[in-house]
Structures are given as C-alpha cells and as structure tokens.
Amino acid sequence: xxxxxxxxxxxxxxxxxxxxVSRKIDYLAxxxxxxxxxxxxxxxxxxxxxxxxxxxxxxxTGTGGALPELIELxxxxxxxxxxxxxxxxxxxxxxxxxVTLDAGDLAEVRVADLREVVxxxxxxxxxxxxxxxxxxxxxxxxxDPDAVVAKLAGVLAPGGVLGLFTANYYQSMFLPGxxxxxxxxxxxxxLTWGIPSDGPAHYERLGAxxxxxxxxxxxxxxxxxxxxxxxxxxxxxxxxxxxxxMRHAVAARGRAAGMSDDDVARAGELLDPGSPTYAGRDPxxxxxxxxxxxxxxxxxxxxxxxxxxxxxxxxRRAEHRKRVVIAPAARHGGSVTHPRLExxxxxxxxxxxxVGASITYHLARAGAAVxxxxxxxxxxxxxxxxxxWIGASGVRTGPAAALRRTxxxxxxxxxxxxxxxxxxxVRLAVLEPNRAGPRGRLRAxxxxxxxxxxxxxxxxxxxxxxxxxxx
Numbered sequence: 001x002x003x004x005x006x007x008x009x010x011x012x013x014x015x016x017x018x019x020x021v022s023r024k025i026d027y028l029a030x031x032x033x034x035x036x037x038x039x040x041x042x043x044x045x046x047x048x049x050x051x052x053x054x055x056x057x058x059x060x061t062g063t064g065g066a067l068p069e070l071i072e073l074x075x076x077x078x079x080x081x082x083x084x085x086x087x088x089x090x091x092x093x094x095x096x097x098x099v100t101l102d103a104g105d106l107a108e109v110r111v112a113d114l115r116e117v118v119x120x121x122x123x124x125x126x127x128x129x130x131x132x133x134x135x136x137x138x139x140x141x142x143x144d145p146d147a148v149v150a151k152l153a154g155v156l157a158p159g160g161v162l163g164l165f166t167a168n169y170y171q172s173m174f175l176p177g178x179x180x181x182x183x184x185x186x187x188x189x190x191l192t193w194g195i196p197s198d199g200p201a202h203y204e205r206l207g208a209x210x211x212x213x214x215x216x217x218x219x220x221x222x223x224x225x226x227x228x229x230x231x232x233x234x235x236x237x238x239x240x241x242x243x244x245x246m247r248h249a250v251a252a253r254g255r256a257a258g259m260s261d262d263d264v265a266r267a268g269e270l271l272d273p274g275s276p277t278y279a280g281r282d283p284x285x286x287x288x289x290x291x292x293x294x295x296x297x298x299x300x301x302x303x304x305x306x307x308x309x310x311x312x313x314x315x316r317r318a319e320h321r322k323r324v325v326i327a328p329a330a331r332h333g334g335s336v337t338h339p340r341l342e343x344x345x346x347x348x349x350x351x352x353x354x355v356g357a358s359i360t361y362h363l364a365r366a367g368a369a370v371x372x373x374x375x376x377x378x379x380x381x382x383x384x385x386x387x388x389w390i391g392a393s394g395v396r397t398g399p400a401a402a403l404r405r406t407x408x409x410x411x412x413x414x415x416x417x418x419x420x421x422x423x424x425x426v427r428l429a430v431l432e433p434n435r436a437g438p439r440g441r442l443r444a445x446x447x448x449x450x451x452x453x454x455x456x457x458x459x460x461x462x463x464x465x466x467x468x469x470x471x
Contacts, residue, residue: 013264017252019192020245025089027241028063034237035065035167035291038223042293043069045221046130046163052077054129059114059152060136061085064094066165070132071103079129081107084117118151125412127157134165138203140193145201146209153213154405156298162215164206164294172289174242175279181267188257189249206294214405215296222290229285238287239273239280247271299403348373353383 043066048054054077056070061083074081081103085091088111095109110117114136121127131152142148152162170190175182187197196202210218227234250259250267259267269275279285349360352374360372374381 013255013261014253015251017192017248020248023241024087025063025093028065028090028093030237030241031167032063032065033233034289035225038225038291039066039069042066042163042165042221042223042291043073043132045293045295046073046132046161048129048159048161050129050159052129053079055079055127055157056081056130057117057128057132057155058083059117059131059133061094061109062087062090062134064097064109065134066132067094067097067107068101070130071098071101071107073130074106075103079106082117082128083107083109084112084114085109086111086113115148115151118155121155125409125416127155127160127409129157129160131156131160131162132165133163135167137164137206137209138166139195139201140203143201145203146205146212149206149209150213153210153215153296153298156215157409158298158406160298162210162296162298164210166203166206166292168290168292170203172287174238174246174287175270176286176288177282178270178279181263181270184254184257184259184263185246185250185267188253188259189245191253191256192249206292210294210296213296214299216299218294218296221293221295223293224288224290226288227286229280229282229287234287235280242287243271243279299406345369346371350374351381352378353381354379354386355383 054074056074056079058064058067058070058081061067062085064083067081067083070081070083073079083091083094083098085094091109091111098104098107098109101107133152137145137148137152139145149162149164156162170186173182175185190197200208207218207220229235229238246267250264250271254264254267269277270279272278273280346369347363349356349363349370349372352360352372356372356374357378360370363370372378
C-alpha cells in the first residue's frame with residue numbers, strides 16, 4: 001500500500017505533500033497488534049475443501065501480519081508457505097518471525113515483486129492452494145487492481161481459495177462524535193493517496209474483481225475490531241498511526257476535500273496532542289474498524305469421484321446422482337497424486353477419442369478396472385475432425401477463464417506424468433493412442449507421433465500451450 005499513485009492537485013492552502021511512509025515498519029507492527037484478534041478466523045476461512053498438503057502464498061506479507069496463522073494452516077496440511085514482499089526491511093522482519101516460530105523448514109520469505117512471482121507460477125505450473133493478500137490489492141499500489149486479482153486467480157489450483165483482506169480503513173470510526181469532520185478527513189486522505197473516488201478501480205470493489213476473474217462462491221465476511229481508547233493496543237494504533245495520518249491528510253489535501261478554514265482548525269484541535277480538546281483526552285473515546293475478508297474459489301471442473309460430494313454452493317453434504325466422474329489430481333510440490341475411487345466395479349468407456357482416452361487413463365490411475373471400446377481406431381472419430389483447442393491467451397476473465405486456466409495446467413501435468421509421450425503432442429492438445437492393451441485397455445505411454453488423418457497441427461499459442469485445429 002506504500003507505492004502511492006500520482007496524487008491530485010492540492011487546493012489553495014494545502015501543502016500538497018505526498019503520503020508519509022517514513023514509519024512503515026512501525027505501522028505494520030502496530031497494525032499486526034490491532035488486527036491480531038481477527039487473523040485466526042480470517043485465515044481459517046481460507047481452508048480448501050480438498051486434502052493437503054497445501055501450497056500457500058502470502059502476497060505482500062509486510063512484516064508477517066498473518067504469517068503465524070498461515071504457517072499453522074500450511075503445517076496442519078503438511079504444506080508450505082511462500083511469503084513475498086517488495087520491501088526488503090519488512091521481509092527481513094517477516095523472516096525473523098519464521099525463525100521465532102521454528103518454521104524455517106516450511107516457510108520461505110522472498111523479496112520479490114508479486115507480479116513476477118505470479119508469472120513464475122504460471123510458467124512452471126506450480127500453483128497455489130491458498131493465496132492471502134491483506135491490503136495489497138488496491139489502487140494506491142496497482143493502477144489495475146482488477147487485473148492483479150485475475151492474475152492471482154490464474155495461479156490458484158482447482159478448488160484453491162483466494163482471500164483478499166482489508167482493514168477497511170476508510171469506513172472505520174476513529175473520531176466518534178465528530179462524524180462530519182472525520183468524513184472530510186477520509187476524503188482528504190483518499191486524495192493524498194491518489195485513490196479514485198468511484199469507478200471500476202475503487203478499493204471497495206474486491207468482490208467484483210473476484211467475480212470478473214472467474215472465481216466461484218465469492219463471499220464476504222465482516223470481522224470487526226473495536227475497543228475503548230483505554231485499551232493500550234487500541235490507543236497505540238490510533239495515536240501512533242491513524243491520527244498522525246489524518247493530520248498529514250488535512251494539511252496536504254484538506255481544502256481540496258472541501259474543508260473550510262474552520263474545519264481545518266477544528267481537525268487540528270482534535271488531532272493535536274497539545275490541544276485541550278485533543279480527542280485522546282476523551283475518557284469515552286473508542287475505535288471501531290469493520291474489517292472485511294473476501295474469499296473466492298477457483299473453478300473445479302469435476303466433482304469428487306463417487307456418489308457423494310460436498311456441494312460448494314450450499315456448503316453441506318449432498319447426495320448427488322450416481323455417476324462416474326474424475327477428481328482432479330492434487331499438486332504436491334510439483335508431484336502429482338491421484339485420488340482413489342470411493343466405489344468399486346468394472347468401468348466401460350465408450351469412445352477412444354481424446355476425451356475417452358483421458359477418462360480411461362485417469363480412472364485407471366485411480367485404481368479402476370477400465371475397458372475402452374471403440375468402433376474404429378483410437379482417435380479416428382470426433383477427435384480427428386474437431387476444431388477443439390486449448391488457448392491460454394484471449395479470454396482472461398469471465399466464466400471461461402477458470403476453465404481455460406485449469407485445462408492449461410492439466411496439460412502441463414500430462415507432460416510431467418507421461419514423459420514418454422512426445423512433448424509436442426501434449427502441447428498441441430493431441431493425445432492419440434497407438435494401440436490398446438489387453439481387452440482394449442489403454443496403456444500409458446502408447447502414443448503415435450503422427451496426428452490422425454485429417455488433423456492439422458497448429459503452432460502452440462499463449463503460455464506455451466496451444467491447440468490442434470482440424471479440417
């Protein structure tokens with residue numbers, strides 16, 4: 001939040017000073033104390049519905065505000081945490097915290113640009129099961145926060161959870177009994193930080209950015225923090241962080257925010273510790289911060305194998321119609337583990353095209369006895385005449401975005417799982433068996449390099465994964 005955008009022009013009487021970030025580390029430490037009570041419930045809301053181990057990204061960790069809770073989340077699943085921040089001083093504090101927590105074996109703190117970490121994850125296929133970002137994705141840090149959310153969503157594993165936490169600073173109450181002045185000061189602060197007053201990049205549109213990114217089950221949780229000024233944690237946060245920022249905002253952009261000379265003078269009286277009407281002298285003073293957590297789940301194309309599945313929308317156990325479906329493979333540090341079927345019995349797959357071959361392969365890996373049948377040769381039916389392809393470029397948001405990202409990641413997985421398969425076949429989304437095994441069962445590694453007659457291979461597109469066009 002400290003990379004301020006270009007600010008608006010000050011009005012006559014304003015200093016026009018940029019945001020004061022000289023006490024950033026102090027702010028982060030005090031903010032951790034002030035929000036400590038809600039970190040546990042917030043992080044617990046990020047628990048994925050599938051089994052671990054979970055790979056966790058702490059995006060913009062700062063001094064490690066949520067790192068203890070994220071480490072416990074990962075530790076409980078046998079997973080790991082990657083905490084990144086662009087500020088080396090803050091990252092050093094976070095690293096020291098991991099040592100204090102004896103978590104050096106599962107938590108890595110890295111000084112890096114979040115966007116570069118996302119690019120690396122997309123290129124390697126090493127996706128995250130949980131991504132946490134607290135007061136990181138907002139217009140004072142990124143000019144295109146919606147695009148940043150889309151990129152974060154793009155490196156979530158199927159069923160993974162993105163959590164966007166905000167202290168909701170501009171909707172908090174730190175000057176109770178002086179609501180008009182406080183509203184004007186908030187506006188002055190927004191102008192100082194160069195935050196848009198409305199529009200698609202407004203900082204309150206976190207949920208909209210998640211939906212635009214194709215995330216499912218987007219939810220809002222309110223996690224209030226409140227206390228009297230007699231509480232030393234509350235008083236320390238308000239007196240050392242909030243009120244100094246308010247004083248700076250009034251001087252920098254108060255008149256541009258619509259404050260009169262009398263308003264500026266009154267704000268000065270309330271926020272000056274030397275004033276007889278200093279707000280800190282009010283024995284009945286208090287602070288209320290309605291902190292918010294937005295969560296969204298990466299689309300999962302398949303239900304869990306077996307009849308019963310947990311319905312993500314209704315959040316309860318539901319008995320779904322019996323059917324044969326495949327559960328997606330779970331990524332554990334780059335390796336892949338395949339789920340076991342909950343039910344037994346032989347399975348017959350009709351049609352040995354790309355879909356039938358994939359179903360057969362994954363069912364067999366899950367432990368099923370599978371027979372694959374086809375009236376002709378494998379891959380000579382619809383697969384040979386289809387114009388279907390997987391593209392990583394083009395549609396980046398909307399309902400199709402999650403499906404495209406999942407398909408891209410799954411083809412990368414096949415590359416790792418089937419080392420004997422020609423890499424260009426998998427990259428072109430062509431998986432054509434050369435022959436069937438006993439009783440028509442497809443054997444992994446049985447492939448033919450030459451595409452079926454009538455198919456024309458196209459160059460790969462997007463992030464290294466293209467498609468096959470057929471005529």
